[in-house]
Amino acid sequence: MFVQAYVQADFFGKFIFLCLFVLSCCCWGFLIHKLLLMRHIQRGAKQFQNLVETYREKILNIKVNLRNPFGSLYQSLKEKTIQMLDKNHYFSSEGKEHYNYLSSTDMDSLTIHIHRVVARQREKIENNLFILSTTVTLAPFLGLLGTVWGILITFSELRSGHLASSNSVVLGGLSTALTTTVLGLLIAIPALIAYNYLKNLSRRFAMEMHDFSHFLLSVVELQYRKVDLS
Numbered sequence: 001m002f003v004q005a006y007v008q009a010d011f012f013g014k015f016i017f018l019c020l021f022v023l024s025c026c027c028w029g030f031l032i033h034k035l036l037l038m039r040h041i042q043r044g045a046k047q048f049q050n051l052v053e054t055y056r057e058k059i060l061n062i063k064v065n066l067r068n069p070f071g072s073l074y075q076s077l078k079e080k081t082i083q084m085l086d087k088n089h090y091f092s093s094e095g096k097e098h099y100n101y102l103s104s105t106d107m108d109s110l111t112i113h114i115h116r117v118v119a120r121q122r123e124k125i126e127n128n129l130f131i132l133s134t135t136v137t138l139a140p141f142l143g144l145l146g147t148v149w150g151i152l153i154t155f156s157e158l159r160s161g162h163l164a165s166s167n168s169v170v171l172g173g174l175s176t177a178l179t180t181t182v183l184g185l186l187i188a189i190p191a192l193i194a195y196n197y198l199k200n201l202s203r204r205f206a207m208e209m210h211d212f213s214h215f216l217l218s219v220v221e222l223q224y225r226k227v228d229l230s
Helices: 002-008 011-054 069-090 104-125 130-160 167-224
Strands: none
Touching (some): 002 167, 011 167, 069 104, 069 167, 104 167, 130 167
């Protein structure tokens, strides 16, 4: 049906069909890529969180996979913590061989830092989601454009008074009008569902990263926070 409608359409009608086809390919290609990426992130997140739970006593000695947002979150916290420990050790009083601790100010700084990292990782997860939102808006408008154009072609031929000779053109106009509307909706509806699903999944990942970051901070604080006895 769609192929026949494309064949019967005029030049501008064929252009609208091609635009809808390209938009559909871009949308589905992006959606498949994003779903595979989310699945990879979800699987890697569970494995890494179990790894951190197992080696929590050596929280700064874990090797990570930086391709996973949870691994990047841990690595960023690890580097910042080591940097602060080195700073405190460097400015410690002479004669003290071990002076590795984190003050309350250091912990506040780590908390702010890791919240920024979580925000950046969420931005990476949601990167290019505008493709789906644009598809949701653009596809129905392209379908509507095809509808209006097909009706204009039909009325133009009917008004010319040569109905017998222009029967194929009239049918082509009606076919373009109806088919582009259907195609626009068939593209927009799955894109809308996918967009809402991915946004919800991204929100859930962000909550999990916040929980994971609080767990990391609590472990670091337990191991390196200076005890204030005063």
